[in-house]
Amino acid sequence: MVAPKNCKWFLEVLGPDEGHLHGIKAVLFSKETPFQHLEVVDLGDYGRALVLDGKVQSTAADEFIYHEALVHPALLAHPDPRRVLVIGGGEGATLREVLRHRMVTRAVMVDIDREVVEICRSLLPEFHGGAFDDPRAELVFEDARQWIEAHDERFDVIIIDLSDPIEEGPCYRLYTREFYRVVHQRLSGDGLIALQAGTVAVHDLLNFSAVHRTLSSVFPIVCPYTANVPCFGLPWGFQTASKQVDPRTFSVADYEERIGRRIAGELKYLTGALCAAQWALPKHVQARLARETRLIEDDAPLYT
Numbered sequence: 039m040v041a042p043k044n045c046k047w048f049l050e051v052l053g054p055d056e057g058h059l060h061g062i063k064a065v066l067f068s069k070e071t072p073f074q075h076l077e078v079v080d081l082g083d084y085g086r087a088l089v090l091d092g093k094v095q096s097t098a099a100d101e102f103i104y105h106e107a108l109v110h111p112a113l114l115a116h117p118d119p120r121r122v123l124v125i126g127g128g129e130g131a132t133l134r135e136v137l138r139h140r141m142v143t144r145a146v147m148v149d150i151d152r153e154v155v156e157i158c159r160s161l162l163p164e165f166h167g168g169a170f171d172d173p174r175a176e177l178v179f180e181d182a183r184q185w186i187e188a189h190d191e192r193f194d195v196i197i198i199d200l201s202d203p204i205e206e207g208p209c210y211r212l213y214t215r216e217f218y219r220v221v222h223q224r225l226s227g228d229g230l231i232a233l234q235a236g237t238v239a240v241h242d243l244l245n246f247s248a249v250h251r252t253l254s255s256v257f258p259i260v261c262p263y264t265a266n267v268p269c270f271g272l273p274w275g276f277q278t279a280s281k282q283v284d285p286r287t288f289s290v291a292d293y294e295e296r297i298g299r300r301i302a303g304e305l306k307y308l309t310g311a312l313c314a315a316q317w318a319l320p321k322h323v324q325a326r327l328a329r330e331t332r333l334i335e336d337d338a339p340l341y342t
Contacts, residue, residue: 083099133175147177198221200238229280
């Protein structure tokens with residue numbers, strides 16, 4: 039066995055019996071903000087990374103997988119996405135991907151933690167790619183739930199890029215059925231939302247299935263899908279939801295045409311074939327979601 043050259047290690051706890059060990063080359067920034075513990079570090083295999091409350095949010099090596107998977111399926115499915123709301127997304131990469139769509143004329147990003155955005159603007163320029171300075175972008179530093187309840191503007195796509203809904207955590211209230219009902223009201227008629235929905239590891243499907251059940255109690259069309267984001271240490275889940283648009287009905291050719299016509303620059307992860315195929319879920323995940331869907335009849339989503 040070869041001894042590790044780097045003796046500094048960061049253990050990201052993924053569960054009571056599991057973790058992901060990262061070698062750390064340098065800690066560039068570390069601070070307790072009013073909302074969470076913020077760190078920017080250089081990881082041995084993944085490069086510069088944003089870490090919040092001990093959880094890796096994104097890394098230079100593979101953030102493109104997460105952010106393309108989160109943003110583009112919903113925007114490509116919408117017939118004419120012009121107004122987009124981003125909830126969370128402090129490092130600016132979600133906003134970056136939204137603004138790659140030529141049709142977008144307005145993108146509002148609401149994040150509660152100004153310090154995260156300011157540090158990411160300074161230390162993670164390759165993540166946001168100048169998106170914060172795009173004239174189509176508007177930054178709002180406010181509690182997203184309060185903001186969306188106070189503003190009646192309608193959006194074509196709403197991207198929810200938040201940490202997992204840990205009870206008593208800053209994001210829990212943004213995963214509830216009550217919040218999704220407000221989001222439903224703020225969508226245009228053919229609007230869609232997209233969000234990260236936690237791991238789809240075989241032993242830890244609770245969050246993913248609970249999000250699916252909660253969304254399904256509000257939206258008639260909910261489309262779960264997955265992507266492998268290596269820095270997370272576990273396979274990851276995403277979901278879209280809408281009033282009437284079903285992204286599963288588009289063909290490979292449909293996606294290829296829309297990618298070529300709408301998106302500026304080359305995608306690094308998604309292709310038309312992957313967009314069309316990603317809605318196919320493993321059998322054990324399908325079974326879990328089917329069981330959760332039956333519980334909707336009891337009117338008891340987990341996140342209430």
